[in-house]
Each structure stands twice: as structure tokens, then as C-alpha cells.
Amino acid sequence: MSVSVQTEDFDVGAEIAALTQDRTDIGAVVTFTGLVRDMGGAQAVSAMELEHWPGMTEQALEQIAAEASARWPLQAARIVHRYGPLLPGDQIVLVAAASPHRGAAFEAAEYMMDFLKTRAPFWKKETTPDGARWVDARDADDAAQARWDQG
Amino acid sequence: MSVSVQTEDFDVGAEIAALTQDRTDIGAVVTFTGLVRDMGGAQAVSAMELEHWPGMTEQALEQIAAEASARWPLQAARIVHRYGPLLPGDQIVLVAAASPHRGAAFEAAEYMMDFLKTRAPFWKKETTPDGARWVDARDADDAAQARWDQG
Amino acid sequence: MKVLYFAWLRERIGLNTEQVETQAATVADLVAELSAREERYAVAFADMSAVRVAVDQTMTDISASLVGASEVAFFPPMTGG
């Protein structure tokens, strides 16, 4: 289980290789990669700035990965989140889950993403033709997180 | 939408880069990577041979990717499946789905894997201490595929 | 009729493909005909519940008609992924 908060880009292939290296007991690795889109709602986005809470962010991500590892039989869980200035098409976030079986890997990756959206101290500021604006939290993200409480 | 049936290994990072290259409208890429495990049921597995039906396999994978693309708003769908001799720890299969939103990407990737398990003409033969044996189809895979009929 | 065999069917029959002269009207007739011809077919087709069938590359079952068909494939349930 490991997390990174960084300005640098990441390579999903290299991240998977690091998770599975020297192991032959992993059957499934699911990854989610989030990218900066050129549209935020109905507005064109030309750039994004990601602010975070140093120290607290790492703790929050570690807790999310630990919760996923407690809930599913994971052999590895990995979260990489970038901060700082980003452009449309850039990778923002990677979540990866490794398990003997595919169902657990899919669910754990989706769980980590849902909690990351609502529980990790990141704030996005988009540059649009009307100027820069802070992205509002989405009700859909709260709902996505809440569904795991019932499971 | 593209599929490959090959003996060579694949690089998930390079596959994601190819899907997202020169695009800024993709928000989410979900990948599933399947690997050869060192255990099949209770038995140690030292090697695996993957047989397939040349020509038919590509068609079956294309149909699975097309069905996923019809069911969810995907911007890209990709399936890579290896055949021939493989060892524990080797990558077998990659499924990738790209979408503006994460829910669709997760569901489409899981859908493609579930259909691939039951509908793509591949057969696995494992080498164990008791000799080589053909892997039986799992009831759990049929059940995983069947759940999409109700959605 | 072109007939294809995969996985343990291929191994038991000892061929991956063959051209069969037959007037069989259905897949079941073809299976019976081959099984009567040689022991290795009878062994391979002993439990047809473990065998899947495709006629002209379309999945079907043992009752399927072979009228107008040019290719039949026999294989166990698929285990890809």
C-alpha cells in the first residue's frame, strides 16, 4: 500500500510493474486514471491549478487505501495524485488495486476513487474564457461515496 | 475501438497513451490487467498454454468492444489478449475503457471482462505437479456475465 | 464439411481440423457418425454436456441443422481472460 502526492506525471505501466514485480500470486490489477478535460460543465477549460493540503493529503490518501485494503482482499493498493498547474489532457490521478480475483480489484478501485473525490484535501481551479473559477463539489460525488455505506 | 490478439507482452501505460493521445475530452480511463497466477484452485501452476481460434477470436473481441461502446458513452475501448506459452506473473489480458465520466469507464471495463471470460474462444492449459490439465470454465464467470442481462 | 477441434477435443481426436464427407442433417447426426467411425471420436464426444458447438462461426447447440453449412467447430467452454 503506498501513496504519492507529486507535481510530476506518472506512467501507469510502470506503476503496475512495480505492484506486480517479483510476485506470481496477483491475478487482477484494475487502474483508474483521471485526466483534465477541456470542458468543465458547459465552459471551455484552458488550464487547471490543483491546490492541496501538504501533509494532510498524504494521510487522507493512506487512510483511503487502508480502508480499501481492509474491505477487500487486496495484495496491493496504490494512489498517485498530482497537484500544481495542469493542462487539458494531462493525467491528474491514478488509483490501482491488485487482487487474486477481478471483482475485488474493480470494487476496490472504484471505492478508492469515490472516497478520494470527497475526502482528499484537493481543490481545483479552472481557467475559462470568463476567467479563473474554483470548481464546485458535485452532489453526484457525495452520492457515489455514500453508496458504500450501505454495502 | 481496437483489439489485438498476440503472443507479445503489452505495456498498459503505452496503451493508455495511445487511447488518449491528442485528445483533451477524456476524463477517465479504466484498465483491467489479468495475470497468470501461480495457483489454479489448490494446485501450483508452473506454466500455462493459451490456445485460441484465429480469426474467430478477433471477431469475438471486436463484438464485445462494440457492445460496450453501444451501452456506455465510451470515447475508446481496447482489448489485448495474448496466446501461446505464458508463465506465472505474465500479463494475459488488457481491457481499457475511456469516457468523459468515471462510472461509465468502470462499468464498461467490467462488462468487457465478464463477456471476454465466457465468449472469447480461448482455452487455458495449466502445467501442475500432477501434469498438464485444461482449465474448467467457472460457474462464477457465467454468473458474472449473466448479471448484465438484467441491467 | 470442414470440422475444427480445440483444446482437449483437439488432443483426444488428434487433429485441429479435417475435411469430413458427410450427409449429416444436424450436429447431433455428425457427432453420432464420427463416434461410430473411430474410438477417438467416441471418447472425445462421450459427454456432450462438456462440449460447445459453433456452425459457420456462430455459437449454437447440438440440435442445429447442418443444411447449407460449411464449417462446424467443437470445443470446451471458453476460459479466456
Next chain:
Amino acid sequence: MKVLYFAWLRERIGLNTEQVETQAATVADLVAELSAREERYAVAFADMSAVRVAVDQTMTDISASLVGASEVAFFPPMTGG
């Protein structure tokens, strides 16, 4: 008391962190105290339904006690991922 501000709260208040001398017993008291002190705080804290609070790095709400606390953070709902 160390006080942290993030995102548009940081921008409106013009600081990312400051040391505040206060006897406030709760987060609500601290918000009232800062808002009374300067206009920029009053503007930032005008709609507390849009503001989230952490005391000593634990998410809480505006009614939380500050007794024994050493750090308070104010920020909008998180939008990572």
C-alpha cells in the same frame, strides 16, 4: 491558534496560514471573532454552508470546541480526483 485557509478562502482572506490570539471556545466563536475584526474575513465566512472545517486535522463542524486545540483549517468542499 494556528489557522489555515485553502482555495477561495485563502484568496479572499489573502493568507494561507496565520497565528491568531483568541479565547474562542468554538469554531463558530472564532469565525465571529475574525469576521468582526476585518471585512475580508466577513466576506470569506459570509456563507458558512459552503465552508468545511477541520480542527487539529480532523473534519468537524462549526459547533466544534476549540478547547485544547492548536490548529483550525477552513476550506471549501474538496474536489480532488
